Amino acid sequence: MEIKVQGEFVPVALVQLAAGEEIYCEAGLMVYSDPSIRFAVRAMTQGGIGQIIRRTMVGGMPFFMHVYQGPGYAAFSRFSPGEVRSLELQPGQTIDIAEHSLLIATRTVQYSTFYVQGTGRIGRMIGFWMDRLTGPGTIVYHGHGNILGFDLKAGEAMDVDHGAVLRKDATVTLRAFNQPLGGGLTGHALSFEALHVEGPGRIELQTIDPSSLRAATEGGASASSAPAQPPQSLAGALTKGAVGGLLGRLGGG
Amino acid sequence: MKADTVGTITPAVLVQLRPGEKILAEHEIMLHMDGPVKIARKTMKQLGVSRAHLMGMQSRGDNEESYFFAEFEGPGNVTFSRDRAGEVRVLDLAPNQVVRLRSGHLICFDETVRYYPMVLAQWVIQRGNERENHYLFVDRLTGPGTIVFQSVGNVLSFTLNPNEAIRTSTEGLLLASPTNGVQVNWMQAGGAFGGGFAQPVLDVRGPGAIMVHSGV
Numbered sequence: 001m002e003i004k005v006q007g008e009f010v011p012v013a014l015v016q017l018a019a020g021e022e023i024y025c026e027a028g029l030m031v032y033s034d035p036s037i038r039f040a041v042r043a044m045t046q047g048g049i050g051q052i053i054r055r056t057m058v059g060g061m062p063f064f065m066h067v068y069q070g071p072g073y074a075a076f077s078r079f080s081p082g083e084v085r086s087l088e089l090q091p092g093q094t095i096d097i098a099e100h101s102l103l104i105a106t107r108t109v110q111y112s113t114f115y116v117q118g119t120g121r122i123g124r125m126i127g128f129w130m131d132r133l134t135g136p137g138t139i140v141y142h143g144h145g146n147i148l149g150f151d152l153k154a155g156e157a158m159d160v161d162h163g164a165v166l167r168k169d170a171t172v173t174l175r176a177f178n179q180p181l182g183g184g185l186t187g188h189a190l191s192f193e194a195l196h197v198e199g200p201g202r203i204e205l206q207t208i209d210p211s212s213l214r215a216a217t218e219g220g221a222s223a224s225s226a227p228a229q230p231p232q233s234l235a236g237a238l239t240k241g242a243v244g245g246l247l248g249r250l251g252g253g
Numbered sequence: 254m255k256a257d258t259v260g261t262i263t264p265a266v267l268v269q270l271r272p273g274e275k276i277l278a279e280h281e282i283m284l285h286m287d288g289p290v291k292i293a294r295k296t297m298k299q300l301g302v303s304r305a306h307l308m309g310m311q312s313r314g315d316n317e318e319s320y321f322f323a324e325f326e327g328p329g330n331v332t333f334s335r336d337r338a339g340e341v342r343v344l345d346l347a348p349n350q351v352v353r354l355r356s357g358h359l360i361c362f363d364e365t366v367r368y369y370p371m372v373l374a375q376w377v378i379q380r381g382n383e384r385e386n387h388y389l390f391v392d393r394l395t396g397p398g399t400i401v402f403q404s405v406g407n408v409l410s411f412t413l414n415p416n417e418a419i420r421t422s423t424e425g426l427l428l429a430s431p432t433n434g435v436q437v438n439w440m441q442a443g444g445a446f447g448g449g450f451a452q453p454v455l456d457v458r459g460p461g462a463i464m465v466h467s468g469v
Contacts, residue, residue: 009262009338010406010468027452032409032421032465041442041450064450066442079406079469081262081338 001070001106003086003140011084012077013103013140017070022107024065025076029103034072042067046112055113061099061129065111076103078142082208085147089135094170096130100210101141101166109137116162118176119193127176128162141167145207152199162195163209169201254363256401258341265334266341266360266401270327277368278333278361280323287329295324300368310370313388324364333360339404339468346396351431354402356390358427363398373429376437376453389423389435389455402428406468413459421455424469430461 001023002016012031015023024042042065045052055061068074078101089095089109096114105111111133118127133139143166150158152172165174174195181190197203254276255269265284268276277295286292297307297320307320325331335358346352346366353373362368374389394400404427411419413433420440429435435457442450457463 006409007407007467010466012407012409012467028422030422030454031425031467032419033454035418035420035456037420039440039442075409077406077467079467081406 001138003138005084006075007077009081010077010079011082011142012075013084013086013142014073014075015068015104015140016073017068019071021070022067023074023104024067024107024111025104026062026100026102027064027066029076029078030066030068031075031077033068033074037072037074038069040067040069041065044111046110051113055129061113061131067107076140078103078144080142080144080208080210082142082144082206083147084140084142086138086140088138089133091136093135094132095139095167096132096170097139097141097167098165098206098210099129099131101143101206102131102133103140103142105133105139106137108135109139110134114170116174116176116195119178121178130165132170143204143206144210148205148207149202150205151202152197154200156199158197158203159194160197160203160205161209162193163211164205164207165195165197166204166206168197168203171199172201172203173198254361254399256343256361256399258343259332262338263334263336264339264341264403265332266403268325268331268333268361268401270325270329270331272328274327275364276325276331276361277322277364278325278331279319279359282333282335282360283323284332284334286325286331289327290329290331291326293324293326294321296321302369307370310372310390313372313375313386313390322368325361331361333401335360335403337403337405337468339406339466340408341401341403342408342464344400344402346394346398346400348397350396352394352400353391353429353431354394354400355427356392358402358404359392359394360401360403362394362400365396366398366400367395369393369395374435374437374455376423378453387423387453389426389437391429404464404466404468406466409465409467410462411465412462413457415460417459419457419463419465421457421465423453423455425465425467426455426457426463427466428464429457430463432459433461433463434458 004014056063114130114132179194180187257267259265373391378385439451
């Protein structure tokens with residue numbers, strides 16, 4: 001498989017697949033392709049029915065992934081300004097990527113999900129999901145804005161906004177906490193959610209919170225300009241987004 | 254006209270007009286104009302686009318199509334912006350050279366360029382008992398003259414040989430030559446879960462040059 005990044009501020013990942021090579025991705029990411037490339041749909045059933053319901057109906061993660069099989073080429077984009085990076089995962093190497101940041105992964109990469117617990121306070125973050133990917137294989141991902149990487153030693157820590165987390169090694173821990181904004185009752189009333197990150201391992205941050213981009217797009221897009229796509233998740237198919245939308249608003253803090 | 258791009262990620266276009274030189278643009282996208290520039294209204298009828306054709310376009314749900322353009326007459330400077338992250342391209346069209354540009358991406362064009370809005374492709378999505386009609390609206394532009402347009406995201410250019418084909422998403426095609434065949438096909442998914450899944454795509458066939466953009 002050959003990967004080439006095209007474009008500058010809204011890049012696409014152009015993937016050249018040999019016969020028998022296969023990649024998967026979320027629905028709706030393909031920009032252009034070889035007309036002869038083969039296309040399929042795969043259900044993500046890891047963890048059984050309980051995990052599927054939790055992941056798709058609560059977390060809004062995709063239930064179906066799109067699969068492209070070589071020979072041929074296809075280009076994928078997240079359609080927003082940012083950087084595209086590829087990463088070769090060693091056998092057993094596990095990383096977590098922010099949801100809706102993965103562009104493509106090769107067939108050998110195991111896909112699962114990872115839940116970051118929120119603080120659970122009323123009206124605040126209830127947590128969020130990340131894609132958990134285990135090698136061997138290659139992944140390509142999109143960071144919204146610029147990507148900033150940090151290699152943390154064991155016990156080394158930093159605090160970050162939850163929208164800033166792009167990818168991390170599985171060894172890096174994330175813990176949501178409530179950051180008061182000054183002292184006293186007013187400070188607590190004005191407090192905000194943040195994540196305490198602790199090494200060892202690598203963490204990459206993105207300089208644009210994708211939820212702010214989504215809010216801008218949803219606010220400005222007309223119905224006629226929305227791309228027509230089949231349902232991306234079981235949640236979408238079963239509930240037409242009602243439950244996901246409600247929980248999304250709760251989760252957005 | 255002399256058109257220059259100002260800025261990088263969300264660029265504006267600075268157009269310098271000589272005395273008597275005229276360009277057309279949608280008035281909403283103007284950022285500024287110098288004092289001496291004169292502005293007037295040019296209706297679609299004056300451009301040779303009939304009211305019936307426009308009403309047909311609008312009945313299909315094309316909200317971007319306006320009944321008139323603003324005409325800017327030099328001398329002076331005018332700047333335009335479509336308020337989006339994307340590349341600005343300036344294209345000089347030879348006499349009778351035609352391009353088809355996705356609707357909503359044109360910034361401005363010389364008065365010598367012939368403008369005609371049209372539907373390049375259409376498809377239907379069936380959701381239960383409901384039929385959703387979708388259209389690919391384009392601006393058909395015929396030279397001579399200069400046109401300025403903007404993509405969403407980056408522009409990827411391809412030159413297709415006769416019968417060479419490329420597949421794009423329905424949102425991805427930005428510009429096509431008149432010699433390019435554009436057809437809507439359904440990319441049917443294989444595999445155990447593939448039966449219910451198909452997505453509309455555009456199959457573009459050569460010869461001709463096309464542009465695809467990376468944003469939506």
